[in-house]
Amino acid sequence: MNIRIENLSKRFGSFTALEGVSLDVRSGELVAILGPSGSGKTTLLRVIAGLEIPDTGRVWFGEEEATFRPPGERRVGFVFQHYALFKHMTVFENVAFGLRVRPRSRRPDRRALEARVHELLRLVQLDWAAQRYPAQLSGGQRQRVALARALAVEPRVLLLDEPFGALDAKVREELRRWLRRLHDEIGLTSIFVTHDQKEALEIAHRVVVFNQGRIEQVGSPEEVYDHPATPFVYHFLGRAN
């Protein structure tokens, strides 16, 4: 689904986390938000998810204005850096949780739920681990469970906040390629936050460079890398052209 963000601003006390941020994410796109720590990336995701209300601006999901809609009504999938899986629940139960929190009208009965959980686990190639507990899995596998749980809501947009930040370089790289393939294959619309330029340039259809709550540049990975639009982008990407 198209996600449109218009002129968002958000302050926390005297600190401006977002200032005049506008962005269109097209249906089927994987957009990376790239920027240093503290530049407002997570705040932007939280506003889209409904976990923060902006001071100014609007959020649109397709033709529907979502700015003030409660998080539970937005059908947003969220994957965080630190898995946030329930430790006392099996992999199966963790993914089923994503289905049980859906509004009653969209909640499947027991058999449909089981089938759907297995389908989601197959999608992330973890059906064999259904009865394991998170502690029995590697970091990369846990993050795939978190992704299956996020997909359970049939998200209109998938928000990923440094999802591979806690993993080592080799696993990150594998997961990055795998996520991009999965994204394209099942036709998701995703926003992927990272402070790692290599990750952003490799995974995304388009990259948005953030600095101090503002957008410095939006473009394809090639455009951003080859033609940094501002001194900040030039220095952040650390490239001498």
Ligand code: ADP
């Ligand atoms: P990023 O994801 O780019 O690291 P964030 O969006 O997390 O940046 O945060 C930007 C800044 O906003 C943070 O440095 C923090 O000081 C401030 N901030 C974020 N959330 C809150 C909050 N709930 N209360 C106060 N300050 C906050």
